[in-house]
Amino acid sequence: MNCGQNNGEKKQITIEKPIQHFLSFSLVDNSFVEYNIDTLANFNEFLKIMDETDCTKEYALFNLETDEKIYKIQPLQFCESIFDFKLREIIYINTDSITVNYEIKYPIDSLKIVLKNHLINPNNDRNYSLSNEKKLISINVDSSKNIAETKDLLLKIIKDINELKAKKYVNFLFEKRGIFPKPIIVK
Secondary structure, X not given: OOOOOOOOOOOOOOOOOOEEEEEXXXXXXXXXXXXXXXXXXXXXXXXXXXXXXXXXXXXXXXXEEXXXXXXXXXXXXXXXXXXXXXXXXXXXXXXXXXXXXXXXXEEHHHHHHHHHHHHOOOOOOOOOOOOOOOOEEEEOOOOOOEHHHHHHHHHHHHHHHHHHOOHXXXXXXXXXXXXXXXXXXXX
C-alpha cells in the first residue's frame, strides 16, 4: 500500500536571495528606476541611463545578481548641482589600475589595500579620506570592454568592501571623464 501519492509534478521552491544596497544620497520623494546590469552591453550604457534619468524625480538603481546575493547600486548622480569634494576623497578605479589623490597609481591587484586606506584610513594617511570626509569610488570602464568586465570589477570592489566591513562609507560614481585635471594654484 502506497501512503503518499506521487502525481509526477515537481514543486519548484524559490529561495529568496539576500539583497545588499549601496545607496548614495537621495531625496525622500524620489523613486528608483531599476536596471539589470546583465541587460547592458557595456559601461557606456550605465552613463547613458544616468544622463537620461531625471534625478529631480527619480534615480537610477543598478541590480547586480550573483548565485548567492543581489546587489543594488545607486551611483551618485550630479543633477547639475554643485558637488564639493577634496582630491583625497575620491579614488578612480578601472579594470587595470587605481589612482589615488590624482597622481598615485596602483595596479588593480592592490585594490583591497587601497580600499582599506580610502575607506578606513587606519594610519591617517593624508592621501586618503579622513574619518569625517566623503569616501567616493569612481568607476570607469573602457567602452570597448563588454559588461562582464564591469560586473567583475564591481564584484571585486564589493567583496573587498564587505571583507573590510566598510560598506556604510561608500558612494559610487560611474563616470567616463575619469580624473579631473589637477587644479592650478595661482599665486
